[in-house]
Amino acid sequence: MTMRRVVVxxxxxxxxxxxxxxxxxxxxxxxxxxxxxxxxxxxxPSRLIDVCDGAAAALVVDAVESGAAPGTLHRFDASAHxxxxxxxxxxxxxxxxxxxxxxxxxxxxxxxRVIVYGIEGATFAAGEGLTEPVAAAxxxxxxxxxxxxxxxxxxxxxx
Amino acid sequence: MGERRTIxxxxxxxxxGEGAMTVRLQAGLVExxxxxxxxxxxxxxxxxxxxxxxxxxxxxxxxxxICPVAxxxxxxxxxxxLCGVEVPEPIRLLRRLLYCGEWxxxxxxHVYMLHAPDFLGYDGAVxxxxxxxxxxxxxxxxxxxxxxxxxxVGGREIHPxxxxxxxxxxxxxxxxxxxxxxxxxxxxxxxxxxxxWTAGFxxxxxxxxxxxxxxxxxxxxxxxxxRIRSDSGLDLAPADYDEFFVEExxxxxxxxxxxxxDGGTYLCGPLARFSLNHHxxxxxxxxxxxxxxLEAPCRDPFRxxxxxxxxxxxACDEALRxxxxxxxxxxxxxxxxxxxxxxxGVSEAPRGLLYHRYRVDGEGTILDAKIxxxxxxxxxxxxxxxxxxxxxxxxxxxxxxxxxCEQTIRNYxxxxxxxxxxxxxxxxxx
Numbered sequence: 001m002t003m004r005r006v007v008v009x010x011x012x013x014x015x016x017x018x019x020x021x022x023x024x025x026x027x028x029x030x031x032x033x034x035x036x037x038x039x040x041x042x043x044x045p046s047r048l049i050d051v052c053d054g055a056a057a058a059l060v061v062d063a064v065e066s067g068a069a070p071g072t073l074h075r076f077d078a079s080a081h082x083x084x085x086x087x088x089x090x091x092x093x094x095x096x097x098x099x100x101x102x103x104x105x106x107x108x109x110x111x112x113r114v115i116v117y118g119i120e121g122a123t124f125a126a127g128e129g130l131t132e133p134v135a136a137a138x139x140x141x142x143x144x145x146x147x148x149x150x151x152x153x154x155x156x157x158x159x
Numbered sequence: 160m161g162e163r164r165t166i167x168x169x170x171x172x173x174x175x176g177e178g179a180m181t182v183r184l185q186a187g188l189v190e191x192x193x194x195x196x197x198x199x200x201x202x203x204x205x206x207x208x209x210x211x212x213x214x215x216x217x218x219x220x221x222x223x224x225i226c227p228v229a230x231x232x233x234x235x236x237x238x239x240x241l242c243g244v245e246v247p248e249p250i251r252l253l254r255r256l257l258y259c260g261e262w263x264x265x266x267x268x269h270v271y272m273l274h275a276p277d278f279l280g281y282d283g284a285v286x287x288x289x290x291x292x293x294x295x296x297x298x299x300x301x302x303x304x305x306x307x308x309x310x311x312v313g314g315r316e317i318h319p320x321x322x323x324x325x326x327x328x329x330x331x332x333x334x335x336x337x338x339x340x341x342x343x344x345x346x347x348x349x350x351x352x353x354x355x356w357t358a359g360f361x362x363x364x365x366x367x368x369x370x371x372x373x374x375x376x377x378x379x380x381x382x383x384x385x386r387i388r389s390d391s392g393l394d395l396a397p398a399d400y401d402e403f404f405v406e407e408x409x410x411x412x413x414x415x416x417x418x419x420x421d422g423g424t425y426l427c428g429p430l431a432r433f434s435l436n437h438h439x440x441x442x443x444x445x446x447x448x449x450x451x452x453l454e455a456p457c458r459d460p461f462r463x464x465x466x467x468x469x470x471x472x473x474a475c476d477e478a479l480r481x482x483x484x485x486x487x488x489x490x491x492x493x494x495x496x497x498x499x500x501x502x503x504g505v506s507e508a509p510r511g512l513l514y515h516r517y518r519v520d521g522e523g524t525i526l527d528a529k530i531x532x533x534x535x536x537x538x539x540x541x542x543x544x545x546x547x548x549x550x551x552x553x554x555x556x557x558x559x560x561x562x563x564c565e566q567t568i569r570n571y572x573x574x575x576x577x578x579x580x581x582x583x584x585x586x587x588x589x
Binding site for chain 2: 012013014050106107126128
């Protein structure tokens with residue numbers, strides 16, 4: 001029996017490094033195992049609540065700004081604890097990823113397992129194209145997401 | 160010299176995106192109010208130069224994740240105007256249906272997730288959801304129905320890909336649209352409950368004096384097209400926009416402020432639409448407005464949450480009416496031939512009037528573009544309102560005053576994703 005799992009990538013391709021999540025989606029397309037759904041979410045993260053509905057696990061990818069070196073990969077297990085919402089404030093979505101996750105939790109609609117990947121951006125100015133360190137990080141994030149979804153023990157441990 | 164006070168917050172939560180606001184008080188008097196906005200539309204205007212005119216709806220849809228349909232619609236209106244094409248009625252009505260989906264999605268997001276917590280004393284929707292989960296679930300369900308309409312008509316929920324200059328790539332079948340009837344009927348009930356809910360909030364009495372500007376369509380409550388009208392007697396074709404509305408650089412700000420040619424401040428959005436066109440609302444929406452004690456004209460920005468709720472009822476009603484009357488168009492789109500010249504397009508984004516202008520050469524290449532989002536147009540009215548609100552409440556402590564400032568800004572549902580980035584609220588009292 002396969003439980004539905006979702007990978008949700010969030011971003012805006014016209015805000016430089018804010019497009020990191022969407023670039024990760026490009027790397028993942030066609031490579032995810034059966035039963036894992038890929039959802040691209042451009043800009044409006046409250047939609048995350050609906051796309052995660054009924055899923056056993058959700059992996060969320062977004063750009064962040066915490067002051068770390070550009071390209072730094074943050075990984076949070078949000079299954080039981082909130083992600084630091086302030087980290088996601090620069091991703092041009094005021095109703096941010098952190099709030100969407102907490103809202104789902106408050107309503108009892110959060111999947112049992114929630115992993116959030118944050119890619120540290122260098123710039124979120126209007127424009128196209130990722131900066132070099134972020135583009136390099138995209139490959140690593142895609143690999144990490146794949147490793148996560150292909151690790152049934154990880155799911156079983158949290159299911 | 161009297162006391163000088165300073166209050167700062169890093170950014171303003173619960174407006175779409177982020178921007179910056181500074182309020183400075185000197186001896187109990189408001190010295191300076193500034194809404195700093197960074198404007199992606201300027202970037203998009205540059206991006207559009209040299210691109211094919213048929214690309215405009217797709218590119219401009221990326222300006223905002225909340226109101227892509229508004230950008231697409233103003234863009235196609237402008238380019239069809241340029242080419243002298245009037246789309247057949249079934250295509251126009253399909254656009255209106257798509258736009259209703261966006262109004263439902265955007266208004267539900269703002270009313271429930273962003274604005275209601277202000278009135279109920281919560282920091283945000285998460286805290287509200289802990290105490291009133293049914294209310295928040297109602298808002299999410301409404302929003303989901305709006306997204307559903309956008310997905311069925313537009314092909315995708317965010318950044319609908321089915322819209323093109325001249326019509327649609329593919330027209331939905333009648334049975335596809337019928338699948339929306341039941342969710343929309345439930346949404347209409349939820350919208351009526353929303354009006355009753357928001358009407359019960361407490362409202363400080365406010366009255367803004369500026370000119371109200373909204374589109375007018377003789378046939379219906381204007382959404383996807385119309386002439387530009389004001390409560391002071393303006394009645395313009397979209398092509399005359401630049402003659403009567405002026406954008407000007409403001410000192411200490413990177414933003415362009417819009418005002419009337421005669422220097423007057425104006426406001427667009429739900430208050431203006433309701434005030435000018437309320438008689439065209441559906442009977443259930445009008446009845447809900449009456450029951451909520453709304454009267455036209457409504458110049459109270461705090462009551463905009465009730466007006467948005469009434470517009471939610473209308474958008475559900477109108478979507479159901481359009482679905483019932485839907486005839487599949489013979490062809491999903493009219494063939495287009497580029498024409499050298501300038502085209503003008505407007506529509507009523509959830510936040511208000513959205514103006515597009517394109518100059519195109521005979522090959523269909525865009526030579527220049529101008530995009531004026533509603534939040535840019537409302538910026539001066541927001542600052543005026545904020546100045547007045549602060550001057551009336553200088554006795555409040557810093558936290559309370561900051562909260563009131565934030566609520567004042569949120570009353571306008573500023574789409575900061577379109578109009579600004581990184582909204583820092585600074586109230587300085589030195």
